Amino acid sequence: EVVVRVAWAGICGSDLHEYLEGPVFIPVEKAEELTGGKAPLTMGHEFSGVIDKVGANVTDWKVGDHVSINPTVTHEIRPDGDDVYDGYAFIGLSCDGGFTSFANVPAKNLLHLPQDFPLDLAATIEPTAVAVQAVKEGDLKFGETVAIFGAGPIGVLVAAAAKAAGATKIIAVDLSEVRLNKALEMGATDIINPAEVNAIEKIHELVPGGVDVSFEVAGVQPTFEQAIDATKARGNLVIVSIFARPIQFNPMQLMNAGVKITTTIAYSKKTFQQTVDLVTSGQINVKPVITKKIGVDQIVTDGFEALVADKSQAKILVDFTK
Numbered sequence: 001e002v003v004v005r006v007a008w009a010g011i012c013g014s015d016l017h018e019y020l021e022g023p024v025f026i027p028v029e030k031a032e033e034l035t036g037g038k039a040p041l042t043m044g045h046e047f048s049g050v051i052d053k054v055g056a057n058v059t060d061w062k063v064g065d066h067v068s069i070n071p072t073v074t075h076e077i078r079p080d081g082d083d084v085y086d087g088y089a090f091i092g093l094s095c096d097g098g099f100t101s102f103a104n105v106p107a108k109n110l111l112h113l114p115q116d117f118p119l120d121l122a123a124t125i126e127p128t129a130v131a132v133q134a135v136k137e138g139d140l141k142f143g144e145t146v147a148i149f150g151a152g153p154i155g156v157l158v159a160a161a162a163k164a165a166g167a168t169k170i171i172a173v174d175l176s177e178v179r180l181n182k183a184l185e186m187g188a189t190d191i192i193n194p195a196e197v198n199a200i201e202k203i204h205e206l207v208p209g210g211v212d213v214s215f216e217v218a219g220v221q222p223t224f225e226q227a228i229d230a231t232k233a234r235g236n237l238v239i240v241s242i243f244a245r246p247i248q249f250n251p252m253q254l255m256n257a258g259v260k261i262t263t264t265i266a267y268s269k270k271t272f273q274q275t276v277d278l279v280t281s282g283q284i285n286v287k288p289v290i291t292k293k294i295g296v297d298q299i300v301t302d303g304f305e306a307l308v309a310d311k312s313q314a315k316i317l318v319d320f321t322k
Contacts, residue, residue, distance in 0.1 A: 001104045002061055003053035004069065006320040008123035009098040010046035011303050013154065017242060018043065018093070019304045024242070025093040044318075045071035045090050047098030048113070048122035058107045066113040068125045069105055070272045071097065080268045088266065099296065101320050111273060117280050120293070123317055124157075124286040129275040130240070131157035132284075133267035135165050138213035138238040142166035145211040147203055147230045148188070150218030151179035153289060153314045154240060156186040158215050160284050163187030169207055173199050173226070174218075178312040185288045194226075203230045215240050221247040233258035240264055292316045 017024045026041065051065045061067075071091035078086045091097050091105065113122050131154055140146065146167045148155050151174035162170050163186075171190045172183035180191040190206055192199050204210060210232035216224050219241030227237050237259050254261060267275070278284045291314045294302045303316050 001055045001106050002051050002058055002110065004047075004049040004067060004098075004103050004105050004110075005052040006047050006049040006098050006101055006103055007119035008048055009044045009318045009320065010123045010127065011299070011307060011316045011318070012046050012127060013152065014093065014242060015043050015045075016304060016307055017244065020308070021244060025090060041092075041094075042096040042098075042100050043092050044097035044099035045069075045092030046123055046126040047092075047103070048119045048125070049098075049103070049320075050119075051110075052102060055107070061107055061110060065110075066115055066117070066119065066122070067105075067110045068113055068122050068276055069098070069103075070109045070111060070129075070269065071126065072266050073106070073109070080270050083268065084266050099299065099318060111276050113276070114280055119321075120290065120317055120319075121279065121286055124289055124315055125272075125275055125279050127154060127289075127315065128157050128161070128279055128284060128286055129267040129272045130154055130264075131161040132275045132278065133271045134158055134215060134238050134240045134264045135161045136271060137262055137264040138215065138236045140165050140167060140213050143168050144213060145169040145171075145207045147171045147173065147207075147211045147214040147227070148183070149173045149214065149216050149223040149227050149230075150241060151176065151183040151188075151191075152217065155179075155215070155217040156183045156188075156289055156314060157284075157286070158217060158240065159183050159187040160286070160289075161278075164278060164284050169211070171203055171206060171211065173203075173223070176311045179314075182288065182291075182314055186285075199226055200229045207232075209233075210235060212236070213238065217241045219243045221249065225249060225253065228253055228257050228259050228261075231257065231259045235259055237261045238264060289315045290317055293319055295319055295322065
């Protein structure tokens, strides 16, 4: 392991789920045993920093290296693309993470960053990797069309990743005008507010026959059903969001549409490295997704509570450099 001096850490949607209705990913048995149900650990899995100390058996890293952290811990038995589905844990959800000044991290979970790349931007690499993996799962090809249902932090990053992948039409659907404008800033070509127009009719007007790939990033039943209806026959629907509760749907809706449905959770190691390269080279511009920077003392009031109450927020970063 190495000790990382944390520079910046982002608040993730999964952190928010833990805060509002958890434990979701945090092991329930451990939580109940140690604290009667409250999470007995330091959260935070979207973070960047500088190596402060190096373990005796670590040979590939040195003090002062700038690093991004891949927080997934897996068995590493299956091929990389399947590995996460063989069981996974997360630094910051299954053990102590990055909402702190110093964090122990296994050396194999580190990725090199250019020394001159801003560490605040590097803290957005992990959620961007989620978006890049989603685009890959959708088998999006150069020149194809996309609809994204939900323009929260991951949704707008999916727009950025789809743009980098060569999509020619990127349609974002959300009830928030602020979030829709953020989607435009991140790469969307068209935006739709379903409170103002029929979203499906508008999508089919923009792309007759339906889009090649749709992404469900809102985590509610209406957008799940709309994503099916927005997709062309034999097109792909990717479920990206974490659903807080079960939904019901008629499988015939899927069958009659001829839509193929798939899901994604986290990312492969290959995808994470690709994301580091895409972000540090500027091919994916992550800067617009950052909407607020706070200190750790404000993490509840100006972090978690702000994300609950203020839908204009996308990615809130916590500053540990001071």
